[in-house]
Amino acid sequence: MKKTLTLFLAVVFVFSAAMVMAGGKQEAAGKKKSAAAGGKLKVVLYINGTLGDKSFFDSANSGIQMAIKKLGIEGKTIEGGYDPARWEPDLQQLAEGDWDIIIAGTWQLVDSLAKIAPQHPDKRFITYDTTVDYSKGNLGNVYSILYKQNEGSFLVGALAAMVTTSDMKYANKDKVIGFLGGMDIPVINDFKVGYIQGAKYINPDVKVLVSYAASFSDPAKGKELVLAQYDQGADIAFNVAGETGLGLLDAAKERKRYAIGVDSDQYKLFKNTDPEKASFIVTSMKKNVGLSLYRAIKLHMEGKLPYGKAEALGLKEDGIAVADNENYEKLISAKFRDRVKEIEKKIVNGEIKVNTALGK
Numbered sequence: 598m599k600k601t602l603t604l605f606l607a608v609v610f611v612f613s614a615a616m617v618m619a620g621g622k623q624e625a626a627g628k629k630k631s632a633a634a635g636g637k638l639k640v641v642l643y644i645n646g647t648l649g650d651k652s653f654f655d656s657a658n659s660g661i662q663m664a665i666k667k668l669g670i671e672g673k674t675i676e677g678g679y680d681p682a683r684w685e686p687d688l689q690q691l692a693e694g695d696w697d698i699i700i701a702g703t704w705q706l707v708d709s710l711a712k713i714a715p716q717h718p719d720k721r722f723i724t725y726d727t728t729v730d731y732s733k734g735n736l737g738n739v740y741s742i743l744y745k746q747n748e749g750s751f752l753v754g755a756l757a758a759m760v761t762t763s764d765m766k767y768a769n770k771d772k773v774i775g776f777l778g779g780m781d782i783p784v785i786n787d788f789k790v791g792y793i794q795g796a797k798y799i800n801p802d803v804k805v806l807v808s809y810a811a812s813f814s815d816p817a818k819g820k821e822l823v824l825a826q827y828d829q830g831a832d833i834a835f836n837v838a839g840e841t842g843l844g845l846l847d848a849a850k851e852r853k854r855y856a857i858g859v860d861s862d863q864y865k866l867f868k869n870t871d872p873e874k875a876s877f878i879v880t881s882m883k884k885n886v887g888l889s890l891y892r893a894i895k896l897h898m899e900g901k902l903p904y905g906k907a908e909a910l911g912l913k914e915d916g917i918a919v920a921d922n923e924n925y926e927k928l929i930s931a932k933f934r935d936r937v938k939e940i941e942k943k944i945v946n947g948e949i950k951v952n953t954a955l956g957k
Contacts, residue, residue: 637671640664640698640894641691645677645684645705646814650840651867652860653813653886657702657725659861660890668895679814685709692717698897700890702726702742704784714739721904723893725886726784728907737905742889743955745911746784747791748944749882750835751951752919753857754795755940757833758803759933760855760879767853767877768832775806775826775834777845779813786954788837788859788882794952798940806831810841819844820851827852833879835859849877855928860884862920879928881920889916913945 642661644654661672675691677684684706691699692713701710702725714722715735728741757774776792778785789807796803806829808822819841823834827848833855836842842859849856850873858864858881867875889910896902910916919925919937926934943949 637669638698638894638898639696640670640672640700641694641696642672642674642700642890643677643684643688643691643706644674645681645701645703646679646839647676648674650813650843651863652836652842652858653726653839653884655866656861656884656886657700657890658887660887660894661700663887663891664894667891668898670894670898681705685713688713692720692722697721698723698894700725702886704782710739711736721897723890725889726884731905731907740893740902740904741907742893742916743907743909744884744886744889744916745909745951746882746884746917747787747794747951747953747955748911749884749917749919750788750791750837751795751798751944751949752937752941753835753880753882754792754797754805755799756795756880756919756929756933756937757792757835757857758796758799759936760833760929761803761831762800763930763933765855765928767855769830771830771832772800772803773806773830773832774803775823775831776808777819777823777826777834777836777838777842778807778809779838779841780811781809783954785809785837788835790952790954792835795940798949804830806834810838813839813841815841816844816847820848823848824852827854833857835882836863846874846878850874853877855879857882858920860886862922864920864922864924868924876924878924880922880925883918883920885910885916885918912941 646654658674661674664670665672677687688709698721700723704727707727710724711729722739725742729736729739761772761774793805806826810818819838823845835857836845836859846856856878858878863881864875864878
C-alpha cells in the first residue's frame with residue numbers, strides 16, 4: 598500500500614511539473630505572438646519603373662519615407678523597372694511575403710493587382726492613379742486613389758495663357774503654348790483637357806500644341822518634341838511625361854523658354870543642381886502622390902481607410918496643388934498669382950466645372 602501511494606505521488610509530481618513547463622511554454626509563445634502583433638506595420642511600395650524621375654515615382658517614394666519617419670512604419674520601395682514581364686511575378690512574391698500592405702500604382706499594374714488581391718484576403722493593397730474594377734467582386738481589401746489632375750491642369754493652363762499673352766522676358770508675341778504627354782492614355786488626357794480648358798478660359802484665341810512621346814522614360818524624345826513646339830511659337834510648355842518630361846526642362850533651358858513641371862515641385866528639385874534650368878520652371882502642377890500615400894497609411898493605422906472603394910482627391914482634398922515657391926513669386930506677377938487663386942476657389946466651390954477625359 599505504501600509502495601502504491603509513493604508511486605501515485607511520483608506520477609502526480611511528474612504530471613504537475615509537465616503542466617507547469619507546458620504552461621510556461623504557452624505563456625512564452627503568447628508573449629512572442631503579442632510582440633509580433635504589436636510590431637511595426639510593414640509597408641512595401643512597388644513601382645513599375647525606377648526612382649530618379651524627379652516626378653511621379655519620386656513623389657510616391659516620398660510618401661513612404663514620410664510614413665517611416667513620422668508614423669514609425671517599416672517601409673521599403675522596390676523598383677520593378679520597365680519590363681512588364683516581371684511586374685506580376687514581383688507583386689505575387691510580395692503578397693506571399695510578410696508585408697502588411699502592398700502599394701502598387703498606375704494603370705499598368707491594376708489588372709495584376711485585381712488578380713492577386715483576392716488570393717490574399719488577409720493582406721491589404723493600395724493602388725494609386727488608377728482604380729480596380731470593384732464590380733468584379735472580392736476586392737474588399739483594395740483601396741484605390743484617383744487624382745483630379747484635370748483641376749490642377751486647369752489652373753496651370755490658365756497661367757500659361759496669362760504668360761503667353763504677357764510682356765514677361767521670354768514671352769513672345771504668339772499666343773501659343775505647349776503640352777507634352779508621355780502616352781496617349783486617359784489619365785494623361787485628363788491633364789490635357791483641363792490644361793486646354795484653363796487656357797481658353799483666359800483667352801479663347803490661345804493655341805495649344807500637343808505632342809505624345811509614347812514613353813515615360815525617354816528624355817531625349819521629350820526634348821526633341823518640345824524643341825519643335827518652341828520652334829512653332831510656344832513660349833511655355835507643360836510637362837506631363839514622367840522621366841521623358843525631363844527633356845522638356847532641358848529644351849526650356851536651351852531655348853530660353855518657360856516650363857511647367859509636374860507631380861513634384863520640379864523647380865525645387867533642380868534649383869541646387871542646375872539653377873539655370875530651374876530658373877525657367879515657372880511652377881509645377883503637383884499631383885501629391887506622396888501625401889496621398891502617407892494619408893492612406895495613416896488612416897489604415899487609425900482603422901479609418903475605406904478599403905473596397907476608390908476616392909478621388911482634388912484641390913479641395915490637397916491631392917492636387919500648384920507649386921508656390923520663390924521662383925513662382927519671382928517670375929509671376931502678384932496680379933497673375935491672385936488670378937490663379939481666384940480660379941482655384943471657383944473650382945473648389947463648383948462655380949467652374951472642369952472637363953475630364955476619364956470615363957470616356
